[in-house]
Amino acid sequence: MTEHEKLNYVEFPSSDLQSTKLFFEKAFGWSFIDYGPEYTAFSGQGLDGGFFKANLYSSTSNGAALLIFFSSNLENTLLKVTDAGGRIVKPIFSFPGGRRFHFTEPSGNEFAVWSGVGA
Template sequence: MSKHESINYVEFPSNNLSATKEFFKKVFGWSFEDYGPEYTAFADAGLEGGFFKADQKSSTENGAALIIFYSNDLEATQAKIQEAGGKIIKPIFSFPGGRRFHFTEPSGNELAVWSDQ
């Protein structure tokens, strides 16, 4: 159910919808529903959203918001990301309250994973 004035949906660009979908299915277990050849919606991610066909990518270098996943086992999640074709762009580092790393998925969107362990 949608909650008044709360974040409800997020959208990302993707230059390769098939590769992006396969990556998120393998690593995070997301499900997808296509709406034509240039848009796919995802579910089972903690927040629903979608990917639209575009040549752009989401990157903090360009001022984009950073979506951050939580993991109970940072190293295991990093290994899954790399096995599925993701690229680590900032290796695991510590910060007050935990550790995290940044990665890009096959379309080049930057995301991060953190852990308090």
């Protein structure tokens, strides 16, 4: 159910929609619906969203917000990300409350994955 005044959707640029889709399909099991040649959407991933064709990317180095996945097995998720073609930009590190790593997908968008203490 869509909630009033709550975050509902996120959009990212992608210079190569096909590579971006293949990465998320392989690493996280996502599925996509294409809306023409320059937009693809995903749903059921905690926050629905899409990727639009653009020669831009979302990165914390240029001030973009960072979307963070949760994992109950951080090392296993890191292997899935690299096996799918993701590039680790910050290896696993500890922070108060857990551990995490940052990665980029084939179009350069930066994401992170975290796991709680003891997970």
